[in-house]
Amino acid sequence: MSWRNTFFCIVFLTGCSEAPEFYHGYVYDQKTQKPLANIQVKEDYPSNAKSAYTDTKGYFKIKKDPQSITDLIFSSPDYGPDTLLTVWSQHGESIGYVFVNTKPDTAFLTPKK
Numbered sequence: 001m002s003w004r005n006t007f008f009c010i011v012f013l014t015g016c017s018e019a020p021e022f023y024h025g026y027v028y029d030q031k032t033q034k035p036l037a038n039i040q041v042k043e044d045y046p047s048n049a050k051s052a053y054t055d056t057k058g059y060f061k062i063k064k065d066p067q068s069i070t071d072l073i074f075s076s077p078d079y080g081p082d083t084l085l086t087v088w089s090q091h092g093e094s095i096g097y098v099f100v101n102t103k104p105d106t107a108f109l110t111p112k113k
Contacts, residue, residue, distance in 0.1 A: 021063060024099060035058025037057075059104070
């Protein structure tokens, strides 16, 4: 197999990875560093936004549309609302993702005053 065929095989195999199925992660209090329960986490869609509430460990999981990705809104009577980006670009060079990776990410919320 030539180097060209090997190159195209590698590109094909790495380009066919499955899109993440869920948004998931943990939510903590910024000051106390303790997990927050009953924080609503929802997709930032104008309609048909899916949502979930954090459990006692601060964990949430939302099934996402495999064809799209959106920001997440975190809110409760004592915290938020706070909108966090799930995708961003660093000077156009690299793209970063949070809450859609296989390893869960963490959000830190500041209480309302």
